Amino acid sequence: MVSLSGNLLFASFILYLIATVFFAGSIKDKKGKLKEKGPNKWAKIAIFITIIGFISQLGYFITRWIVAGHAPVSNMFEFGTFFALSLVGAFIVLYYMYKTPLLGVFTLPVALLLIAFSSMFSRDISPLIPALQSHWLYIHVTTAALGQAILGMSFAAGLIYLVKAIDQSKPSKRTFWLETIMFGLICTLGFVLVTTTFSLLDYKAEFNWIDKNGQQLKQEYTMPAITGPNEGELLTAGKFEPLVEMPGIINAKKLNTVVWSLLSGTIIYLLFRLIIRKRVGAVLQPVVKNIKLDLVDEIGYRSVLIGFPVFTLGALIFAMIWAQIAWTRFWGWDPKEVWALITFLFYAAFLHLRLSKGWHGEKSAWLAVVGFVIIMFNFVAVNLVIAGLHSYAG
């Protein structure tokens, strides 16, 4: 059953990949016959494959639930894949609302990156610690993830808007920031590629090192150490010696992973620029040629409107109810709680700026991008970097 569950997830990953290609194909096909109403054949195939992939991933979720005896939303891998599942679900709904295949070209790669990224963490089925043993685990985490996924759809829409609206004929602040977003996505890809490569090579290097409290500890690197631990001493023979040594207060191993991701991302990005000789945004621009800006703007705004209440319910209200039961208080300024509040405040500001200050169109699209960065920060950094009660991921 465990392997069945894993295979279903893998299948959905492949299906999303194929669907992305078909969605991209449906755009190209449209060039000649602009007048045609509604999605074409390619798009119909693409959405069909997406739905099959969604069902397959749902199968992964259910089988894993059965095996574990609890909903698989309790660590980095499980949460990330569920986030991707919700994102695809939200996309399917929005697809039928607005009939825009283009949305798939931008959403599915984000979902793919999320699944790949999450799969880099431990995939073991872990037992639940006492604090997590509650039905609120499913209620709180799934609702919060769904809310974030719907909000994430506004990121996809915002990205489309920016790719279309930003003038690529000359470099500007706008092209720079758009490229920064693309670079961020590429670095995630870099992280996945580097991690997979070294894990296939079975790279393991052990270090003795001294932590900030002066204690000697052992640490195992699974990537060649660029940033080595404090007073680190390489124990495994024939492995890469660290280039730079970090002070004890910095987690050198995690930093090393970040450095590798940035490095590989930079290489991929530079190669792309060298070969294609265009910005990533400029290469994508023809893809979005036929979409109406105000429709994309509407989709983005709609996603925020639908997602905001769901997010508030899941990530704040249900969270507070559970915290009152498990941790004796509904609010305790734990970093995850604070970042959920920050997300809430950000989208509240988004809505006020839009409703009262008329921040439509491009401004709104930039905000949607920033919102997604905050959501991702809460998912990744708050789990891995900032220590708190929610750091179950490990």
Place this chain on the structure above:
Amino acid sequence: MKHVKCECGHVNPHGTILCEACGRVLQESEKEKQLVDMRYEGSARRSQTYNKTIVDKVWNFFSSVKVGVWLIVITLIASALGTIFPQEMYIPPIMPAAEYYEDQYGWIGKLYYDLGFHNLYSSWWYLVLIASIGISLVICSLDRVIPLWRALKAQRVSRHEGFLKRQRVFGVSEASNLDESYEKVKERLKAKRYNIREEDGNILAEKGRFSRWGPYVNHIGLIIFLIGGMLRFVPGMYIDEVLWVREGETKVIPETDGQYYLKNNKFILEVYDKDKDNQAFSEAIEEKGMVAKNYQSNVTLYKKKGETVAGQPPELEKVKDYPIKVNEPLKFEGYALYQVSYKLDELSKMTFTLGNKKSNESFGEVKIDLNDPKDRYDLGNGYAVEVVSYFPDFEFDDSGEPVTKSKVPNNPAFVFKMITPDKKEGEISFVAIQQTIEPFGDNEYKMNFSGIDTKNVSSITVRKDLTLWLIAFGGLIFMIGVAQGSYWNHRRIWIRRVNDEVWIAGHTNKNWHGLKREIQAVLEDTGIKEPEDQMQKEENKE
């Protein structure tokens, strides 16, 4: 106060931009615009009309959405700052906070501490920010909701041409056999759950007006929530106490006026077993080493019976037995008892034997309850041990005197007086763990350590929070309001006959795509042309 009378006869409050009844543009500056600004229906808002007194100025400051958004953004950034390093309540109590931050994070940590960011969320300026958001919520809402309500109530079916023409969705079409089309349109609008009002052959179809109140309802919810949060500072509303109870011990529950007692029968700690528990967990357990499965205190709750007589132990009546687990607190009378922490194997009893140093002969055993030692233990035949001094958590102070750090028997030490038939005055001996000092020279007798008993201790949080219902109520109202405002749209379609033409205008507070689709469906095959989105037209021109 001046009023503005519109040509249609309706009297509008001073400052109105669009006539509440017919929509005619009343302010000159608005007349030049291609599309009217439909926010708040062009009603007269206090903040836009008056700016003389201090009250006006304060009102105008807080009623501005710009100010509101700035407050939100500043709060957002401040909140983020508080997560850079752990807040003081989350640092381990190994050293004072002043040292901890510098020790752990270097000069940045020191700066963090010096700026007071280690207690950011209870700092005065953070509370001022939250309070300002609260004030802004109230004033923003009042400034808008009253005029908006007036305007929506006063609106007439027939709208001024200038109003219709300046709507985002607008179209004119010549129509033949209009009556038939009209009926069709009306029927379809009804099927789409529009409320239809008719006047002189003009139609106003409206639905979802209540969604316009969503923002104000959710703001009320937030205000209630914030008031609930403030109530915590009212004495008696909020109790947060920690109770450490040893196994077998009965303790009064703090803040219950001595009415309730808790006995800890047993503390249980379980960890996952890779062989017995779900096989799917085995790899994870192997990797992590040990994973906790359950923290549980089996307790008995007692209520005091009758009046306590001084010096007498209170008479207790059992209320119930309950296993307190994480996620399963024991609740009674508005109180909740939570399993929050534990200490395994705390020393509870120590056993010594009194013996002769030379002959190794033993004269009996002394078992000392470390939480309640007796003054004297008689061993019979003239042998006895007196406890002269007891240090449960012993250390030597700066002057070399033995002192105790706490009442918890972490490191017990005793001064014994050993009384034997041959030494009737007794010999004094200082006994600590792994250590015996004989302050008055060589003794003949000795207290030999022979064993310890240990007990587990449960840490129970005693919580009473009378603000919860108000906070929950505020949350509920907020959710209702936010759903009301997000999931419904206020749509209006005006159809007006002007000579032989039909003028159609549409407005929605959001989701224009949906409105256009609805109009399209309503007008299909009626001979009436679909209105255009004037905003899109402009965009295409560019």
